[in-house]
Amino acid sequence: MIQNCNDQLLDDVIRVDIVLASTCDIEVPFDVPGETVTMGTKTVGGQTVDRIGPSVLGLAFDTKDSDQGEIASAPSLKQPEKITAVGIVVNHDLQVPISAGFEEVKAALPGVQLKDIHVVLTTVAGTRYLLYSVPGSSNVLMDEQDVNQTATLKVTMQSMSHVIKLI
DSSP: OOTTOSEEEOTTEEEEEEEEGGGOOOOOOTTOTTOOEEOOEEEETTEEEESSOOEEEEEESSOOTTOOEEEOSOOEEEOOEEEETTEEEEEEEEEEEEEEOHHHHHHHGGGTTTSOEEEEEEETTSOEEEEEOOTTOOEEEEEEEETTTEEEEEEEEEESSSOEEEO
16 A cells, blocks of 8 residues: 555555454554654563454455455555644544445445544555544544435544554
């Protein structure tokens, strides 16, 4: 995935997970723009634990029982920057075309709307990238073009960095 690109198709992304910020154990410093790599796991009692938290809304090309929707084609991500009084702010605009699971996605939307969220993008190679949002800046909507035929999940958020690679 190309970092810091204003508009990109995420051809290698096979999963998109939305997690509640309140369940995420990663403290991303808001005053350090440009942080690109952080640890996505930690060891607790000798076991490796995911620091991101459980997915509240999951979309994938190859859906499993825990996924709500099926991705129709490559998601797109726009990341324009703007300079503000607090520093450089990145506006993330993620759009994920959906081909199946419309009702399940609609049912999961209230669990992520009007809440602080983060998004995890997983590539075919298993690499995960985090889009984190500053408090009060995230929004998730579903745009249905044809009822139960095509839809797009639209996620907008603001942060102080572009995508963060999880290692």
